Amino acid sequence: MAEAFALAASVIGVAAFTLQLWKDAPEIAKNGSSISTSDCVRQAANLKAHSDRVKSLQDIEMDVGEAKGREERERAVLKRLNASPYRDRKDRNPCRVPGTCEWFVSHKLFRDWRDSKSSRMLWVSADPGCGKSVLVRHLVESVLHTSDSRTVCYFFFKDDFADQRSVVGALSCILHQLFVRRRSLLSEAILDRLDAKERGATNISFADLWQTLVEVAQVESAGEIICLLDAVDECEGQGWSQLSQALRLLYSQTDITTGFNLKFLLTSRPYDRIRISFRPLILQSLPVIHLSGESEVEIEKITKEIDAVIRARVRDIGEERHLTQGQEISLLKTLTCVPNRTYLWVYLTLDLVEKSIATDKARIQEATARLPRTVDEAYDKILHKSSDTKAAKKLLHIIVAAARPLTLAEMNVALALNQTHQSYDGLKPDLRREDRLHHDIRGICGLFVTIIDTKVYLLHQTAKEFLVRSSANPLRGMRAGLKWKYSLQPQDSHHVLAKACIQHLLFAEFESFQSFENADAPIFLEYSAKYWAAHVRELPSKLQDELAESMRKLCDANSSRCLTWLTVYWESTGSQFPQEFTTLMVAAYFGLKTVVKHLLRTPDINLNSQDGTYGRSALSWAAGNGHSTVVGLLTKGASIDLRWLGVPLQSRARVDLVDIKGRSPLTYAVWNGNLAAVRLLIKEGARVDLKDGIGGTPLFYAVFSGPRNVAKLLLSGKKTQPSDENGMVARLLFSAVEKGDDAAVVLLLETGKVNTQVKDGEGRTPLYWATEKGNENMPKKGMRTW
Incomplete structure (x- = not known):
């Protein structure tokens, strides 16, 4: 920095000297004085030297700017990773x-x-x-x-x-x-x-x-x-x-x-x-x-390590509970007699033993006589000892359905929320202190739930497998005499969280728009805004219908409440918030079929309105997010005929309505890889050859980047072929060979619609291009076809 100031001063000094010479030149000429050639040469040299230094400094500044730009790119990439x-x-x-x-x-x-x-x-x-x-x-x-x-x-x-x-x-x-x-x-x-x-x-x-x-x-x-x-x-x-x-x-x-x-x-x-x-x-x-x-060798080694852990823990329990040597030996013998011991079983069982001994040391023999023989039995015993079964079940519902781990503070809100709460002021009396909540969770769920870095988890993956009901054999746990096994149905778990999230977003505080920084956002708002709709989508229609009125309130794009939570949600997408986002677009974007059905019965609904930022319709948003049920509703249109009331019959959503980038709903459905949505759009006549702003078509994206089953669907049947079928397939084949995309070559050959002798503008066949490109890895199936 000092050098830069010195250089600037020096340059200013030379410039001032030169300016003074220019001003004094008439006076010098008048007095017959002269400036020596050597002075001029010397000053010119000084000027050139300073000019070079200025240029050098500019180069340095440019290099610094480039380095800073690269560092920012590196940070952005690392953040993304x-x-x-x-x-x-x-x-x-x-x-x-x-x-x-x-x-x-x-x-x-x-x-x-x-x-x-x-x-x-x-x-x-x-x-x-x-x-x-x-x-x-x-x-x-x-x-x-x-x-x-x-x-x-x-x-x-x-x-x-x-x-x-x-x-x-x-x-x-x-x-x-x-x-x-x-x-x-x-x-x-x-x-x-x-x-x-x-x-x-x-x-x-x-x-x-x-x-x-x-x-x-x-x-x-x-x-x-x-x-x-x-x-x-x-x-x-x-x-x-x-x-x-x-x-x-x-x-x-x-x-x-x-x-x-x-x-x-x-x-x-x-x-x-x-x-x-x-x-x-x-x-x-x-x-x-x-x-x-x-293998037997590994099992023997693992068993020896587990037994060493058992011995160490039994010694610790003996010291803490003042057990006699005989009691320790009896406990150790009982534990090591159980076959197929695992680390998890030891961890759970010894905790149960320790708690039983703490309650009544004199009954140690009785406690050890009823040791769980399996991890499932240990889980059931832990939850059977819960101090509050109802609270335990709600807590477990929330944990197994949560889209991400909830913090203790978020869990506090989720557990407390019910239909009587209309605001934060009304909720506060029912919230626990965080340290108290930590203690209460251990009391109602024991080791089944663990808290790490203030986040709430199940102890082990097997704990979730134990709890969540198996569709293949839902009564197996009950027949085994384990009350808690398969006691949670997924739809019930999502129902608990959906109701909590919706109730929270309906708080009075959100009736007027509020913009929050992440650090200032109310507890549980970020989770509710991002995931409430995801939990709703997991519910059967009957349970969704029960929440219909609340869902319509949240989706009302004209309300400050909707703008508040939607703004919080959209920040997580990393994209620009869409202006002129309608209620139908909100419901379609999140796949809320119950709300969409209601809106389709509204006489003045416009199915083909487009948002003011991306130019996408409700159908485009639904297709892009893979919500095939909503795609079907929108392409079908209004479910009732209102012409007898003088209201025109509602038109269907336009399947080929493109956005500002020229992309149709079918393109976005292909990008999402949702076969059901693609099939619905194709059935309604969506064009597979509709080019976007960069020349890509749904067919092109399906072949080169979409799932194989989607590409096959777009390439099969007369109704799904582009108008220039042979030309398109040929171009795709040439492009696939040129880029070495073997999978695309095989897919195209499997359609049976490829003329392998077709030639490009210079008379070369795809096989010639494959040879020219040295593509020795061409799939055997494709080579046989050729």
Whole structure:
């Protein structure tokens, strides 16, 4: 900064001297004086030197500006990749008990995988409660340390919340950890691929993330990259299909995997679908290590560790409860006689024993005689001891249905809310102090519920499986004599949360519009605004009808109440809030069929109005969000004929009404991948060849980016073909071959509508292009067709 001021002063000084010479020139000439040539040359040289310095400073400022711009892009990309609180989700799992997990760390297969200098994969499978998640946390924190030559990344899948089931979210978090530790790996190409501003508001795809990870791993300075993925059996189905396919392709290319060091360790239950996904690699003896965790050798080692934990805990209980040596021996013998012991069973059972002894030490023999023999029995005993069964059931309903973990403060509001509350002032007397709530939750649910970093969770995935009723065998728990097993129906759980959210959004405080910063928003507003409609959609029509009047109030786009919660919701989308958003658009956007049905019976409803920001209709919003039932209602139009009242018959929604980017509802349905919505729009005559502003058509997007079943639907049948069928399919085929999109080539060939001898403007066939591009990986099925 000082140098810049000095340079500026110097430049000003030279400029002042030059200006003075210019002013004095007439006087000098009049007096016969002269300026020496050397003075002029010297000043000119000074001027040039200062000019060069100014230019240099401008270059520096430009470089600083570019560096600042890049840093901002890097921050934006890292923020985008930070898709889930992965540290919190890791810490949700207990730390290992000293002396455990040694059976795995000392296992030869693990050591071979860990010490390998090339890319390897290790799959660890074991039954529930055997400590897989505890093991992975131990590996992250104590065994596989990040160093100058190694980066360890992790993600813990859980079935209870959407962000923990997403493979895209998992890969995003993996890359976030990698780039935070090695920022130099964020190349311009990667920034362009992942930068939201470059891509618009579209989500990052699995393909983009996987390509980025593999590319980064091949950079020489990347070193060893270890990715630990826990409980992959709990990720959503389509994501698992993508991930398993990508892993198979990666580790089947031995020439590639030996060129860099990208390692995966995956844990799961021993499900057949996981085993089948990896079977090709196992059969081909490729670099995949399958450690079952179920063989007699491993079971014996795990059992010894569990028994060591039991002995240590029994000693602790004996000291705390002043047990005699004989009582300790009796307790230890009883516990170690139970077959198929797991870490989870020990944790639950010893807590029950300790509480029973605390109540009546003299009845220790009776307490141990009725020990639960399974984890399910332990769960049932824990909940059977609840101090408030009704409160326990409501709490559990909320936890299993919540879209994300609720904080203690949010849970406080959700538990207290009922139909009598009309405002925050009316609610406050029924709220508990947070410290009191923490104590009360333990009293009504025991170990079944755990609180980590002020967020409320079920203890274990098996706890949810125990509680939520199975559609295949809903009475199995009752026949087993377990009162709490399968005691919660999903629709009842969503009903509890839907009513709480709606009641909250109907508070008097929201009758006038309020704009909140995140920190200033009332407790539970963010959750209610974002998820109330999602909970409603999970309800059967009868329960939705019960909430119809309240739902209509919330969707009234002319009300301040609607604007308040919708503004809070829209902030989470990262896109511009739509102006002139109608009530029908609100209901269609969120898939609220009950409200849409009511609005379709309104005489003056305009089905084809478009919002003032994106130019999208209600049908476009419903199709884009995959709400096929609402798509069907809108394409059908009004359900009653009002012409006898002098009111014109309501027209249907226009299926090809495009937005400001030229995109139709069908395009958005294809982007969403909702087959039912696509089928409805096609049935109503939606054009598959309608080009948007960049020349893309629904058919084009379906073939190149949509699910396979959607693409097949658009390519089948005469009614769904574009007007220039042969030309379109040919262009798509040429484009697919040129871009090396093998899947698209196969899909097009399977339609039976492709002339493989068709030629481009220069007389070249698709087969010629495939050969020219060196596409040796063309699928065999496609090659046979050609």
